[in-house]
Amino acid sequence: MEKHEEWVRVERTSAFRELTQKRKAFIIPATIFFLVFYFGLPFLTAFTTVLDVNVIGAINLAYVYAFAQFAMTWILMHIYVSRANRWDDLVDQARHEATEGDEAGRTSGTGGSE
Amino acid sequence: MSDRVISIIFFVLIIALTLGITAWASRQNKSTSDHYVAGGGIKGWQNGLAISGDYLSAASFLGIAGAISLTGFSGFYLSIGFLVAYLVVLLLVAEPLRNLGKYTFADMLASRFNKPSVRSAAALSTIAISMFYMIAQLNGAGALIELLLGLDYVLSVILIGILMTVYIVAGGMVATTWIQIVKAGLLIAGTLALSLFVLAQPSIGFNPVNLFNEVESQIGSEMVVPPPPAGLVAGLDVISLNIALVLGTAGLPHILIRFLTVPDAKTARSSIVTATWIIGLFYLLTPVLGYGAALFVGQDAIAAQNPAGNTAAPQLAEALGGPIFFAFISAVAFATIVAVVAGLVVAASSAFAHDFYSNVIRGGEASEQEQLRAARFTAVGISILAIILAIPAASLNVAFLVALAFAVAASANVPVILLTIFWKRFNTTGAVTGILVGLISCVVLIILSPNVMTGPNPEPPLTPIIPIDPIFPFVYPALFSVPLGFLGCYLGTLLGGRGAEREREQGLQVSYDEIYVRSITGISNIEHEIQEGAPEQEPRTT
Numbered sequence: 001m002e003k004h005e006e007w008v009r010v011e012r013t014s015a016f017r018e019l020t021q022k023r024k025a026f027i028i029p030a031t032i033f034f035l036v037f038y039f040g041l042p043f044l045t046a047f048t049t050v051l052d053v054n055v056i057g058a059i060n061l062a063y064v065y066a067f068a069q070f071a072m073t074w075i076l077m078h079i080y081v082s083r084a085n086r087w088d089d090l091v092d093q094a095r096h097e098a099t100e101g102d103e104a105g106r107t108s109g110t111g112g113s114e
Numbered sequence: 115m116s117d118r119v120i121s122i123i124f125f126v127l128i129i130a131l132t133l134g135i136t137a138w139a140s141r142q143n144k145s146t147s148d149h150y151v152a153g154g155g156i157k158g159w160q161n162g163l164a165i166s167g168d169y170l171s172a173a174s175f176l177g178i179a180g181a182i183s184l185t186g187f188s189g190f191y192l193s194i195g196f197l198v199a200y201l202v203v204l205l206l207v208a209e210p211l212r213n214l215g216k217y218t219f220a221d222m223l224a225s226r227f228n229k230p231s232v233r234s235a236a237a238l239s240t241i242a243i244s245m246f247y248m249i250a251q252l253n254g255a256g257a258l259i260e261l262l263l264g265l266d267y268v269l270s271v272i273l274i275g276i277l278m279t280v281y282i283v284a285g286g287m288v289a290t291t292w293i294q295i296v297k298a299g300l301l302i303a304g305t306l307a308l309s310l311f312v313l314a315q316p317s318i319g320f321n322p323v324n325l326f327n328e329v330e331s332q333i334g335s336e337m338v339v340p341p342p343p344a345g346l347v348a349g350l351d352v353i354s355l356n357i358a359l360v361l362g363t364a365g366l367p368h369i370l371i372r373f374l375t376v377p378d379a380k381t382a383r384s385s386i387v388t389a390t391w392i393i394g395l396f397y398l399l400t401p402v403l404g405y406g407a408a409l410f411v412g413q414d415a416i417a418a419q420n421p422a423g424n425t426a427a428p429q430l431a432e433a434l435g436g437p438i439f440f441a442f443i444s445a446v447a448f449a450t451i452v453a454v455v456a457g458l459v460v461a462a463s464s465a466f467a468h469d470f471y472s473n474v475i476r477g478g479e480a481s482e483q484e485q486l487r488a489a490r491f492t493a494v495g496i497s498i499l500a501i502i503l504a505i506p507a508a509s510l511n512v513a514f515l516v517a518l519a520f521a522v523a524a525s526a527n528v529p530v531i532l533l534t535i536f537w538k539r540f541n542t543t544g545a546v547t548g549i550l551v552g553l554i555s556c557v558v559l560i561i562l563s564p565n566v567m568t569g570p571n572p573e574p575p576l577t578p579i580i581p582i583d584p585i586f587p588f589v590y591p592a593l594f595s596v597p598l599g600f601l602g603c604y605l606g607t608l609l610g611g612r613g614a615e616r617e618r619e620q621g622l623q624v625s626y627d628e629i630y631v632r633s634i635t636g637i638s639n640i641e642h643e644i645q646e647g648a649p650e651q652e653p654r655t656t
Contacts, residue, residue, distance in 0.1 A: 004618075007628040010637065020634060027205050035360070038198045042191065042356040045340035046349035052339045057323040058330035062187060062340045063401075069194050070394050073201055077390055080205060081383050088380060091635045 006098075015093035022087060030076060037072055041065050117437035121262050124441035128300075128449050135292050156291060156375040162388020165372045167294025169196070169363075169389070170301055170396055171247075171454040172254030172424075175447055177513025178397075179430075180423025182404020183416055186329075186337035189404060191352070192513050193397035195359025200390045207364045208386060209379040210535045210633035218461075219370040219527065220469040226534050226629045227542045228622055230474040235549040237474075239526035240367040240465035242553055244458045245500055246522055247368070250515030251458070252504035255451045257424040257512075262444045267508050275501040278455040283490045291375065297446075297453040302392065304446040308427065309399045311434040312406030322402070329405045337408065347587050354593035355517060361596060362520025365527030368454075368461035379636050403427050410434055422511035455500075463492040506579055510565075517590065518560055525552035525595035529603050535633050537603075538626045541617050543610030544603045551606075552599025559591035 010016055041062070044051050051062035156164065174196065181189030215222035220236030252271045259270030318324045330338050343349060363369055373382045407416060407426035411433050416426045428447060432440035467489035472480040480488070507515060530548045533540045560566060567584040588594070610617075617623040632638060 004625045004627065007625060007631045010631045010635070011627050016631065016635070023634065031201075031205055034198065034201050038194075038360055039353070039356060041194070042352045045187075046352035047343050049339075049342060058326035058335070058338050059323060060339055063190075063326070063338075066190055066194055067398075069198055070398055073198050073390065074394060076201060077204060077387060081387055084209075084383055085380065091637075094635060095637065 158384035161385035165389035167298035173516035199363035244462035246519035358521035358592035365523030544607030547606030548603030551602025556595035
């Protein structure tokens with residue numbers, strides 16, 4: 001039980017709450033975006049012919065969309081990694097706050113996960 | 115005749131090289147930790163290369179090229195899905211897994227749910243997925259050796275089986291990591307060279323647009339445009355395939371295990387960056403290989419050698435580069451297969467030895483020696499089983515078989531992994547039922563589908579397996595089995611009767627607060643790191 005309290009203490013630090021908030025604010029919209037973008041291609045090709053238009057020579061819109069998925073993957077990956085690397089500082093902060101005592105964590109009674 | 119001698123010489127050289135690495139590495143493979151996760155000390159770029167090596171299997175090199183050469187655009191779905199899947203891995207799974215796991219992905223589940231049934235279920239799904247994946251690799255190997263040495267398919271499959279067993283038993287994870295790295299380098303060099311050969315053809319003139327134009331004018335526009343809409347079932351099947359592709363990677367045990375070979379979440383992240391660039395650039399070249407083969411080998415010649423197109427890439431090498439280049443590309447493909455199979459066997463044998471034998475049967479009492487011995491026996495057993503199952507799969511495309519393995523991974527493992535990390539109320543019963551429902555529904559749907567229930571007279575490339583008309587009309591099961599996996603988790607949690615809180619009070623699961631904090635921060639030893647004071651000044655990461 002005491003061990004459980006230790007985890008809750010970390011959870012209540014302002015640094016940890018900032019970290020989870022930032023993660024959620026990025027990961028949830030990013031995941032929704034890439035899934036919609038990804039499934040857009042099979043939906044459009046499996047049920048319509050709107051992507052059959054040639055764009056450059058014989059390269060049609062379906063291939064352009066397909067290549068755009070590669071670009072999307074690489075760009076989103078780098079955006080995430082550069083942010084996540086900055087968030088690592090918050091982990092250290094949370095650790096310090098939890099060690100230094102309760103004053104930082106108790107300021108707000110709620111905190112915690114959902 | 116001399117062509118064949120050259121092939122054999124190159125072949126032996128590559129095998130000697132990989133076995134040499136194994137021999138070197140096996141001297142460093144002393145503990146169970148080395149065997150399972152290479153001691154946890156692999157660097158980010160090395161791990162990135164190793165992930166690429168594990169991932170770029172026969173399906174990618176032989177299967178996708180073949181599928182594009184025979185069917186055009188629809189083969190390219192595989193490339194896109196296999197790549198975008200890394201966003202699921204990066205954003206949702208890799209870091210929590212690194213922070214919670216130890217040797218296998220079941221450890222991650224066990225970090226929350228303290229019950230042998232969870233480990234057993236996870237070990238079962240790991241073995242099932244590895245088995246599907248291995249059948250695919252052996253199928254590719256059989257086709258390749260048939261082309262290269264003129265050996266019979268069955269004999270080729272057995273030959274590969276013996277080689278891979280030697281690999282694992284001798285080398286463990288250190289060896290397979292290094293083999294993946296060497297093989298990734300070879301495969302990238304081979305693919306680049308082969309693509310340059312295609313692009314250097316006079317009719318292409320280093321302009322990729324000409325490649326598409328040539329395919330459209332010489333073979334027909336149906337090779338370049340997506341297949342026309344063919345009704346609801348066919349359309350949903352495309353969606354179903356794509357669900358398996360984009361989610362499956364996050365449930366593949368031999369890829370997940372790679373995030374446990376690095377020291378921290380940051381390294382896991384950087385290894386995904388390396389891997390995603392390598393894998394993406396490789397997949398970007400798959401249309402060049404596939405369309406190149408269709409143009410310069412010819413669809414009839416490809417289908418005549420292997421009805422599923424599995425030998426299109428080596429045939430292309432022969433047509434454009436002559437016997438030496440052909441031998442080189444074939445050897446690269448062979449090394450690819452052996453290396454991937456080695457990675458799969460490590461994942462499956464770790465699951466059995468670590469999760470089932472040591473933690474369930476022996477209650478965590480097995481010594482390192484006993485665990486290693488169990489892992490090695492399992493490796494041999496799994497190899498034999500995969501060889502037997504690969505024989506009836508001779509007429510199927512490698513990439514197609516791997517897509518089925520992805521469907522199993524997406525259905526059995528992905529729901530439970532995501533909910534373990536993100537769902538506070540999740541409980542032990544939910545985890546066990548989720549894995550079992552996902553696994554069983556996916557495997558049963560595959561058996562009831564046209565893949566196995568081929569009917570008495572299937573379309574020419576296929577050979578009858580079960581001569582009954584299919585009960586389930588979809589080729590790909592993920593559209594149904596993934597939601598069923600999630601539903602299994604949800605209903606299991608409700609029916610389990612005990613909420614997560616009750617389970618925690620009874621010692622059946624760790625508090626979600628702990629899982630939540632650990633998965634995000636990587637803090638593992640709370641007493642040490644918090645009570646006794648945090649490290650004075652951690653090296654700050656920027």
